[in-house]
Amino acid sequence: MTATTADISSLHPPRHTAWEPQRATTLADARKRTAFIRLLRLVLIGLTGVIIAAVIVQILLRSLGGEVQAPVTVGEDARMINPRFTGRDENGTPYVVTADAAIRRRGEDTRITELESPQLDYDLISADEDAEGVLARTGIFDADARTLDLNSDVRFRTRSGYEFLAEHARVYLSDERVVGDSPVEGDGPMGTIRADGYEILDGGDRVVFTGNVRTHLRNEASESGDQP
Template structure:
């Protein structure tokens, strides 16, 4: 009895072995590549989520730490007061009252000056009458530390003994009952008129100094006694 295989089986066996083994190897390789690709996509996705969360956390932290004061500072940079009133006394205990239409204090100004609009000063620095002196100007600055008041633009100073001075600048030292001005001044009073480039008022008005191109006109009392009166 012959042991040779059936011709049909001899042709079928090599063909079956040669076709299925390579396909299996290709299928495993593709699966591995696909698994690696999925892992890579998962890693990229998780990394993107972590980056977004970190960015949001940083923005929230910065907003809570530094974002809140900025709008408050922008809104309230300056301190503004309507119809302010400042009162005090000089070194001789003479009272004064400083008022204005508006007072503004700049927070970014380290000098501490207060800007004034249409300031007024009621100050009985002559201390001789019942009506206090009054100084008016368009603008001014007040230093509370030194008690120095600077007045600018259309400065008018009227004293209680009948004298009136007009200038573009007046610096009033409230502690010393002293006034000085570096702008031209014109004045009038019971004895006449005067003009000069500079002026100073000392000792509460008892001594007035004019400097630079001084021009004065003295008005004399020409009233003569009537007949029958003693000479």
């Protein structure tokens, strides 16, 4: 007799294949990755906000005043490029002290700064027209005392129209006053003057000369070529 084999696979219950639990695991992993990506996005947004806030703060600080560039230590000194110092005098008038470069000596008062080619934006005095804003070759700025010492080839003009040339000038930014203890030469609307010392008072409207004062006054007759 010939044996006949019947297909009884349909009588057995279906078996669970291996891909179904793997699919569930894959969905769980996908959800975890989605949550991680969302968290990462929030972190990145937060960091972006912090960076933007830091930039805005730096811009505001620079607009309000202070040093434009952080000091760079060179040897034993801290050197700054294009420093900027701001303040107000007793009457509330603002002033800005700038320079090509500045040096703060180690071991000394950090509020005292040596300046190269100092400039001053202030209503009291201004630089000579040919000096491009530079008042002197060197200077020393004391932030606490609010004084600016100008040294070597000092050139400036007052509100009254006089131009001065001296080797030293100390500008008292707190009370609108300038004092010089070296010989000075001045030229203005009324004539020329030379003296051993000087003091500019009343916000530049009054100048006092001391020591060997020599003047040459102008008048309309002398300017026209006639004898005075």
